[in-house]
Amino acid sequence: MQDRRTFLQRAGLAAASAAAACRRGPSFQALLDRFGTSPALDEAGAAGSVPPIPRSLSRLAYGPRTGDVERVAAVGESAWIEEQLSPAAISDLAARWRVRSIETLQLDLPDLFDYARPTVLDDLRRATILRAVYSQRQLFERMVEFWTDHFNIFVGKADCAWLKVVDDREVIRRHALGNFRDLLRASATSPAMLVYLDGEANAAGRPNENYAREVMELHTLGVDGGYTQRDVMELARALTGWRVRSAFWRGRVFFEKIRHDPGIKQVLDLRLDSGPQRDLEEILDRLCSHPATARHLAARLVRRFVSENPPESLVARVAAAFSASRGGIRQTLSALAHSEEFRQSPPKLRRPFDFAIATLRAVGASTDGGRAMQDELERMGQLPFGWPTPDGFPDTAAPWKARLLSRWNFALDLSGGRIAGTRMDSELGRDPARLASALLRRPLEAAERRALALAGSGPEAAAVALCHPQLQVC
Amino acid sequence: MTRPILVVVSLRGGVDALNAVVPYRDVDYYRLRPTLAIPPPGKARRAAIDLNGFYGLHPSLAPIVPLWERRELAVVHAVGWPGVSHSHFEAWEEIEAGAVGANRPPSGWLARALALSPEENASALRAVAFADTMPILLSGSPGATAVRSLDELRLAADGPRRRSLAASLRLLYGHAAPPVGAAGIAALDAAAAIEGRAGAASSSSRAGSAFARQLGMIARLIQAGVGLETAAVELGGWDFHFGAGSTEGPMARLLAEFAEGVAAFANDLGPDWNRVVLVAISEFGRRAQENGSGGTDHGQGGLIVVAGGGVRGGRVAGEWPGLSAERLAGPGDLAITTDFRDVLLEVLPHGLSSAERERVFPRYQKKRELGLLPA
Numbered sequence: 001m002q003d004r005r006t007f008l009q010r011a012g013l014a015a016a017s018a019a020a021a022c023r024r025g026p027s028f029q030a031l032l033d034r035f036g037t038s039p040a041l042d043e044a045g046a047a048g049s050v051p052p053i054p055r056s057l058s059r060l061a062y063g064p065r066t067g068d069v070e071r072v073a074a075v076g077e078s079a080w081i082e083e084q085l086s087p088a089a090i091s092d093l094a095a096r097w098r099v100r101s102i103e104t105l106q107l108d109l110p111d112l113f114d115y116a117r118p119t120v121l122d123d124l125r126r127a128t129i130l131r132a133v134y135s136q137r138q139l140f141e142r143m144v145e146f147w148t149d150h151f152n153i154f155v156g157k158a159d160c161a162w163l164k165v166v167d168d169r170e171v172i173r174r175h176a177l178g179n180f181r182d183l184l185r186a187s188a189t190s191p192a193m194l195v196y197l198d199g200e201a202n203a204a205g206r207p208n209e210n211y212a213r214e215v216m217e218l219h220t221l222g223v224d225g226g227y228t229q230r231d232v233m234e235l236a237r238a239l240t241g242w243r244v245r246s247a248f249w250r251g252r253v254f255f256e257k258i259r260h261d262p263g264i265k266q267v268l269d270l271r272l273d274s275g276p277q278r279d280l281e282e283i284l285d286r287l288c289s290h291p292a293t294a295r296h297l298a299a300r301l302v303r304r305f306v307s308e309n310p311p312e313s314l315v316a317r318v319a320a321a322f323s324a325s326r327g328g329i330r331q332t333l334s335a336l337a338h339s340e341e342f343r344q345s346p347p348k349l350r351r352p353f354d355f356a357i358a359t360l361r362a363v364g365a366s367t368d369g370g371r372a373m374q375d376e377l378e379r380m381g382q383l384p385f386g387w388p389t390p391d392g393f394p395d396t397a398a399p400w401k402a403r404l405l406s407r408w409n410f411a412l413d414l415s416g417g418r419i420a421g422t423r424m425d426s427e428l429g430r431d432p433a434r435l436a437s438a439l440l441r442r443p444l445e446a447a448e449r450r451a452l453a454l455a456g457s458g459p460e461a462a463a464v465a466l467c468h469p470q471l472q473v474c
Numbered sequence: 475m476t477r478p479i480l481v482v483v484s485l486r487g488g489v490d491a492l493n494a495v496v497p498y499r500d501v502d503y504y505r506l507r508p509t510l511a512i513p514p515p516g517k518a519r520r521a522a523i524d525l526n527g528f529y530g531l532h533p534s535l536a537p538i539v540p541l542w543e544r545r546e547l548a549v550v551h552a553v554g555w556p557g558v559s560h561s562h563f564e565a566w567e568e569i570e571a572g573a574v575g576a577n578r579p580p581s582g583w584l585a586r587a588l589a590l591s592p593e594e595n596a597s598a599l600r601a602v603a604f605a606d607t608m609p610i611l612l613s614g615s616p617g618a619t620a621v622r623s624l625d626e627l628r629l630a631a632d633g634p635r636r637r638s639l640a641a642s643l644r645l646l647y648g649h650a651a652p653p654v655g656a657a658g659i660a661a662l663d664a665a666a667a668i669e670g671r672a673g674a675a676s677s678s679s680r681a682g683s684a685f686a687r688q689l690g691m692i693a694r695l696i697q698a699g700v701g702l703e704t705a706a707v708e709l710g711g712w713d714f715h716f717g718a719g720s721t722e723g724p725m726a727r728l729l730a731e732f733a734e735g736v737a738a739f740a741n742d743l744g745p746d747w748n749r750v751v752l753v754a755i756s757e758f759g760r761r762a763q764e765n766g767s768g769g770t771d772h773g774q775g776g777l778i779v780v781a782g783g784g785v786r787g788g789r790v791a792g793e794w795p796g797l798s799a800e801r802l803a804g805p806g807d808l809a810i811t812t813d814f815r816d817v818l819l820e821v822l823p824h825g826l827s828s829a830e831r832e833r834v835f836p837r838y839q840k841k842r843e844l845g846l847l848p849a
Contacts, residue, residue, distance in 0.1 A: 198767065201716040206766010210715040213560065213772070223564050229805050232560070349654065379626065381606035388710055389486065391563050399607030401657040402620035405665060408643065409630040416630075451645035454638055460631050464642045469650030469658060 050441050055343055056081055058474035059305050061138030063358030069441070081337045084139035085330050087177060095135035099127045104165060109191065109251030112162045121161050121385070122371060124168060128384045129369030129377075132357045143176040143329070144168075145353070146304055147183065148384070149392025151219060153192045155385045163192035163244075163251055164385055180297065180327035181288045184219060188284065191244045191253050197390060200244045202236055204261035212236035214390045220287040222296030227268060234265040238272050238279050288327050294319040300395075301336055306345045308396045314341040347473035349397035352380035354474065355407055359466055362439050363428060365414065368421035376419060380406045404472070411466040415459040429462030436465035477591070477823045478784065478847075479696060480704045481689075481739075482584060482611060483754035484570075485732070487712030488562065490770050491759040491777040492797075492808065493720070494729060495549050495790065496522045496530045502797035506763045510720050510770070520721035525549075529790050533721055534729040537737035541781055545788035546740070546747075548846055550817050552775040552795050554810035558758055560772040562713070565757035569814060570610035572835045579836060581614025584704055586834045587822055588615050597701025598663030604688040604707045611706050619664045624691050627668045640665065671698045685709045686735035693742040696750070709735070712756060715769040736781060748783030751821050751847070759808050762797050775808030778817045780846050791844045812842055820846045 051073045057064045060081065072080045083090065099105060104115050104123040112120060135141050151172065155161040167190045175183035187193050188211075194200040197211035212235040216227045241260030245252045255276065265272040265279070270286050272279040287293055298319035302310035314336070321335035322328070336342055350358060356377060360367055367373055377383045381403055387393045394400070413419050415429055428435050433452045437444050444452070448468075455461040497503050498514040512532055515524040522530025523539060529551070531539065541547035555574050559565045568574045572583025579586070588601055601618040603609055612618040621627055629636050640662055647658030685707065692705045709732055711724075718725040732754070740747045759776035775795065781787065795801050795809035803809040815835045822834060824847075831840075 198715040198769070201767030201769070203766055208715050208765050208767045208769070209771040210713075217561050217563075223559070223561050229560060233805060379622075381622070389562065389713075394607055397653060398613045399609070399620075401653055402603070402608040402618060402660070403606075404654075404658055404661045405621075405629070406626055408661075409626070412630045412639075418630075445649070447645060447649045451642045451649075454645065455642040456638065460635055460639055461642075464639060464646070467643060467646070469647055469654045472654050 052441050055345065056084075056337065058358075059342075059348070060084060060142055060337060062132050062141070062354060063361050063474065065361045066364055078338060081139075081334070084137070085177065085334060085337075087137035087140040090136050092136045095131050095137075098130045098134055102127055105169070107165070109162070109166055110245075110249055112165055113250055115162075117161045120165060121155060122374070124165050125374050125384050126369035128168075129357070129367065129373055132353070133360050133367055133369070139333075140176055143333070144172055146301070147172045147176055149387075149395075150300065151183075151187045151193065152387055152390050152392035153196045153385065154388045154390075156388065158195050159244075159251065160192050160196055163190075163195055166190070166251070167192035175329075177329050177333070180322070180329055180332075181284060183329070184215075184288060185281075185284055187219070188215065188239075188280070189242060189253055191251050194242055194244050194253060199239060199242055202240050202242070203259040204237075204240050207233065207236040207240065207261070209233060209236045212239060216287070218390055220296065221290055221292040222299070225290070225292035225296060231267050234272075235267045235283065237261040237263065238265045238267060238276075238283060241276055289323075291319075291323065294322040297322055298332070301332065302341075303395050305336060306339075306342050307348065311341050314339055347470075349401055350472055350474050351393060351395075351400060352382040352403070352407060353377060353384065353393075355472065356380065356410060358474070359411065359414065359471070360422070360424075362471075363424045363435075363466070365422060365424035367419075367423075370421040372420040373422050376410045376413060380410060407472070408463070408467045411463040412460060415462040415466065417459070424462075426459065426462075428465075429458045429460070432457060432461040432465045435462055436468055439465060440468065440470055477703065478751040478782065478821070479702060479749050480584070480587075480821060481692060481750060481752040482704070482706045483732075483736075483752060483779075484566075484609065484611070484706065484708045484710075485712055485754055485756040486562075486566070486708055486710035487714075487756070488565075488758050488760055488772055489712045489756035489776060490714065490718065490725065491551065491756075491775065492762065493718070493725065494532050494535065495525075495551060495777055496532060497528060497551075497794060497797070498522050498530045499528045500794070500797050502762075506797060508764070509768060510718060510764045512721055518721070525790060528794070532726065532729050534726040535733045537730070537733040538781070541737065541740060542788055546783055546785055547779065547781040548785055548787040549790045550778045550780070550792045550812055550844060550846075551790055552759075552792055552808055552811040553778050553814050553817060554758060554774050554776055555813050555815070556810065558774050558810065560758070562757055562772075567610060569755065569757060572815065572818070573837065579614075582609065582611035583818065583834050584611045584706065585613060585615035585618065588612075588618075588704060590823075590826065590830050590833070591703065595701055595703060597703075598660060598667045599695060599700045600703045602692070602695065602702060602705045604691065604705070609706055609708070612704075617660055617663075619660065623687075624668060624695070627665050629665060667700050671700065682738070683731045683735060685731055686738055689735050689739040690742060693739055693746070696743065696746050714760075715765065715771060716767045718769045736779075740781070740783075745783075751780065751782040751785060753818070753821055754779040754781075755814065761806055762802055762808055763806050773807035774803050775810045778814065780817065780821065784847060786845055786848060791846065792842070812844070813838075816840055816842045816844060817846065820844055824849070 051069055054072050054077050056077050102123045104120050105127055132141050153160055153164050155164050171186040171190045197214055198208045199211040202208040209232050213232045217223050241256050243254055243256050260276045298315045299310050302315050318335050322332040325331035433449055455464040496512045504511050513521040515522050515530050520533045524530045570582045571578040601612050601615050603612050603620040605620055608620040629639055631639055644662050647655050688707045695702045714725050755778050756776050760770035760773040765771050792812040795811050815838050819840050
């Protein structure tokens with residue numbers, strides 16, 4: 001429960017940061033101006049008058065927009081994290097205004113099916129990009145991305161393009177910072193998941209193991225979580241009967257009793273004989289309270305936000321927070337974000353989506369998130385909702401680091417004005433060294449200055465600044 | 475003999491080996507597959523294509539029959555490893571690491587095989603993966619490049635500007651810390667290696683699937699002589715728990731895509747086909763008994779296809795374990811009679827020392843001689 005004192009502190013914080021947001025933050029040009037000529041630059045950097053980018057902004061947000069670093073410095077990193085953990089209290093007009101007109105986002109099934117598949121996909125991806133770039137609720141959007149990977153749905157399968165729109169809204173976004181048990185329950189009976197992992201084809205006498213396996217391996221216990229092939233088969237039987245309508249109410253989920261296997265099932269240490277609905281709740285309770293689930297989720301969160309070699313001490317603490325809060329995502333994340341391991345973690349390679357969004361935010365580019373921008377993400381290997389297998393886009397550096405050329409080409413397209421609907425200020429290419437300095441928030445070393453001098457000036461030179469190796473990591 | 479160019483095709487999702495290379499003489503096959511079975515040769519308009527009186531190819535694999543007839547294509551059936559996981563992801567990690575169980579090396583077996591190369595190959599295009607992300611298979615190989623298309627190996631700027639950009643990036647990445655610094659230099663080297671080789675870099679003229687186009691790009695890299703030693707390519711979508719179809723349907727279409735791609739690849743290469751060994755592998759086979767939704771669940775014994783001008787083909791290697799109830803493994807899977815590493819060891823260059831083999835496939839002793847390549 002929240003006592004009065006915490007409440008007052010929170011209220012004060014919200015007011016303070018709202019005020020900070022209202023003050024006109026320094027423009028990007030102002031930031032550039034601060035890095036005037038080279039000698040002054042060295043002094044400025046050495047004197048530490050330009051605060052570096054805090055880890056929370058680079059990892060729990062998609063990098064800073066102009067003024068964000070100063071704002072976090074003003075309220076303090078811990079306070080900023082707390083504020084981000086309560087997204088409902090953060091005014092988010094800029095993002096809401098931009099996605100408001102995207103009609104299909106608000107529609108339910110089966111009305112969505114009135115729209116063509118490319119429209120529905122374009123809309124969903126556009127909203128994803130716009131929110132990542134413009135939302136003030138940055139940690140919320142980061143968690144949406146995390147859960148989208150965790151409960152991956154590939155829109156190339158069957159009706160998933162339409163069904164994912166609802167899954168995104170009612171499963172992922174509704175519960176992204178809520179409770180894991182609720183999230184898992186919503187996912188288990190989400191039409192998109194029922195189709196993607198064949199739950200709808202799972203029937204008495206003809207079990208289909210697909211979802212039963214992945215829900216334990218990927219969504220909850222983890223591959224070493226102690227379940228057996230027999231548990232997979234029994235769980236599949238217990239989950240029989242859930243279906244997705246194909247005709248009139250296309251996409252609506254219903255339970256068909258005659259397809260449910262009424263026999264007794266034994267899953268893990270549970271004996272299931274209370275009827276289909278109760279069985280489902282009991283299974284989900286058991287999976288969520290299982291220590292292997294706490295560990296698996298903690299390790300995945302730490303791998304995403306801290307390091308691909310998760311420090312054991314941190315995983316244990318994050319898992320403990322998960323268990324203690326009975327799957328409270330906010331509490332779990334809070335244990336991670338306030339940890340010393342998080343603050344001290346080594347640089348992590350940005351995934352392409354993160355790199356692209358962080359670049360747009362850093363240079364104050366505008367985007368409509370439209371097809372051209374989506375094509376860029378596809379060329380970099382991370383078109384949202386485009387990962388075919390249920391494990392989601394990889395979290396480690398090795399799969400991505402051999403694709404740097406495609407990122408450089410994105411930077412070239414961006415600075416060259418070749419991405420329809422996405423624009424950055426062409427003046428930024430006039431002095432690429434200053435641009436790089438402003439983005440890195442430090443003076444350049446001699447070799448870096450030589451490198452940027454080789455590129456001359458103009459759009460391509462601006463791209464070199466955006467391609468700086470340090471901007472590939474966060 | 476020069477080292478063969480190894481092309482590894484990852485068939486992601488778990489290919490149903492029983493319906494791809496059909497044991498049509500095994501009566502249990504028809505009992506276990508009431509709706510999915512492929513009819514025996516001659517029994518239907520679309521039926522298995524006989525290979526040797528026991529096995530037949532799925533009719534959609536017809537494009538690779540000429541390779542079989544020229545004895546340039548072999549199949550190893552009932553392949554896997556003891557304790558193969560029913561998890562796609564764990565199984566792939568083990569296959570690509572070339573090691574099973576705990577303490578697997580973080581790099582891929584193909585990356586380690588590449589490191590054994592006796593002569594120093596400085597080409598930035600010695601190892602190319604056609605994929606959205608770098609597969610584990612080639613992880614740990616400093617020079618490996620991942621692309622979806624060769625066009626991506628070109629910086630998007632014109633002529634002289636491109637050269638100054640590349641020089642500028644080279645300086646920046648040369649001063650950066652690993653791993654990003656090294657990855658950047660590798661990318662620039664790859665772009666430089668392809669620069670000016672219009673034939674190799676042009677987008678494929680071939681119609682057909684992405685898989686066929688990517689094999690076409692590999693063929694052009696080989697013919698352009700850029701120093702390619704190995705390539706990895708993927709064809710996914712085999713996880714048919716639902717509605718796989720039999721002689722027609724989604725799996726039949728995917729098999730056709732595979733066969734057409736491989737046949738066109740052999741054809742494109744012409745005499746260079748003799749320098750290539752193509753290995754197509756999947757993470758596991760599927761449950762012998764079809765499930766209730768017209769598909770199959772994850773199983774064990776799978777298959778590997780090995781093809782190339784120098785391959786001793788025209789045969790199905792390995793021992794058939796049978797499909798009777800007492801012969802099935804675990805929850806009803808085709809048993810495993812050949813370890814996948816026995817197959818892969820045979821496509822490594824001859825004359826490796828035991829220490830070198832140990833580096834590629836740690837803690838493994840070869841069990842079965844398959845004779846897939848001439849000694």
